[in-house]
Amino acid sequence: MKPKDEATRSLPVGWTFFRQWLKNPLRVAAISPSSKQLARQMMTQLPKPCRRVIELGGGTGVFTQALIDQGIAPADLLVLELNEELHQHLVRQFPGAAVVCGDAGNLFEIASAHGFVGQERADAVISGLGLLSMPRQTQQAILQAAFDSLHPDGRFIQFTYGPANPVTREVIDALELTARRASFTWWNVPPATVYVYQRRVSRMMAPRSMR
Ligand SMILES: C[S@@+](CC[C@H](N)C(=O)[O-])C[C@H]1O[C@@H](n2cnc3c(N)ncnc32)[C@H](O)[C@@H]1O
Numbered sequence: 015m016k017p018k019d020e021a022t023r024s025l026p027v028g029w030t031f032f033r034q035w036l037k038n039p040l041r042v043a044a045i046s047p048s049s050k051q052l053a054r055q056m057m058t059q060l061p062k063p064c065r066r067v068i069e070l071g072g073g074t075g076v077f078t079q080a081l082i083d084q085g086i087a088p089a090d091l092l093v094l095e096l097n098e099e100l101h102q103h104l105v106r107q108f109p110g111a112a113v114v115c116g117d118a119g120n121l122f123e124i125a126s127a128h129g130f131v132g133q134e135r136a137d138a139v140i141s142g143l144g145l146l147s148m149p150r151q152t153q154q155a156i157l158q159a160a161f162d163s164l165h166p167d168g169r170f171i172q173f174t175y176g177p178a179n180p181v182t183r184e185v186i187d188a189l190e191l192t193a194r195r196a197s198f199t200w201w202n203v204p205p206a207t208v209y210v211y212q213r214r215v216s217r218m219m220a221p222r223s224m225r
Contacts, residue, residue, distance in 0.1 A: 027074045027103060034097050042097065043144025044175075044203070047073055051201035052173060053080035055208050056140055059171045059196050060084065064137040068125060068163060069093045070118045070156070071142035073100055075107045081140065082108075092128050092136075094118055118143055119152065121159035135165050141172045146180040154185045161189060161213060170211040171196075175204045181211065190214045 028046055035042040053076050060067075067086050072078050072093040081091060088110030094117075095101040101115035112128050118141075130136050139160045145153055160170050170191075174180035179193050186193055196208040 030099060030103060031074050034100060038097075040144065040147050042073075043071075043142075043147065044073075046203050048076045048142060048173070048206075049199070049202040050076070050080075051199045052206050052208075053077050055197045055199055056080070056171055056173060057084050059169065059208060059210050060138050061167070061169055066090045066130065066134065066136045067092075068121070068130065068136045068139045068160070069142070070121070070139060070160070071095060071144075072104045072113065073142055075104050077140050077142060078104065078108055078111065092125060092130060094121065094124060118156045119159070121156065122162050125159075125163040130163050135168065136163055137165055137168055139164060139168070139170045141170065143172075145172060146174055146176050150182050150184060153181060154188060157181065157185060157189055157191070157211070161191075166213060168212075172209050172211070173206045174209065175206055177207075179209060181209070186211070 031047050032045060035045050056077060057080050067081055067090065069077055069081065069091065072095040078091065078093055082088060088108060091111040093104055093108065093111055093113045095104055095115060096117055098115055101113065104113045114124055116124050157170065172180060181193060190213060191211045192214055194210045196210050198207045199205060
């Protein structure tokens with residue numbers, strides 16, 4: 015192992031995260047990892063039962079650990095992280111999970127390659143992505159791929175630092191989704207609100223060929 019890698023490994027993970035934020039604030043989208051309180055609120059929104067989960071933007075792994083603590087088996091977890099340094103951290107932390115260094119925009123291909131298809135699709139997608147700062151087309155591509163990788167009644171669970179729904183009305187209508195503001199916590203830097211997105215009932219009931 016190179017000395018630089020060794021030095022990076024011994025740094026506190028919050029510092030690693032902060033350094034990645036300095037390099038690309040819009041993409042990393044937060045100056046510090048998510049809090050345990052926010053993780054708890056995200057977990058409260060998981061459907062019951064919940065077996066297979068995809069996490070987008072795993073970062074330092076606060077939500078990944080919370081999912082495992084909720085009883086999700088690492089083998090039923092797929093975690094995507096675009097930042098190489100954070101990806102390496104996640105691979106070391108969660109050896110039993112599929113942790114991919116990849117773009118959420120390519121989620122459908124990545125999820126299919128990892129067996130999240132047919133009956134093995136996900137029950138929930140947990141997202142730490144900064145959706146609010148993404149252009150509408152990028153938002154739509156990510157949500158479309160997420161719902162293609164979810165069971166018909168699966169949930170997309172997202173948090174935001176903004177005062178309003180981070181997914182534009184155009185995207186919600188184009189994908190025929192419902193959006194629900196689930197909870198808010200002051201105990202995060204910055205304070206955060208949790209939103210849950212699902213397919214509208216009529217779309218869930220329609221045969222797949224008509225969707
Ligand atoms: C707000 S942070 C997530 C914080 C995480 N919950 C934690 O506690 O560390 C957002 C993460 O999404 C990652 N990210 C941003 N754009 C991405 C993309 N298109 N695909 C995958 N990951 C992405 C960033 O590198 C960053 O780690």
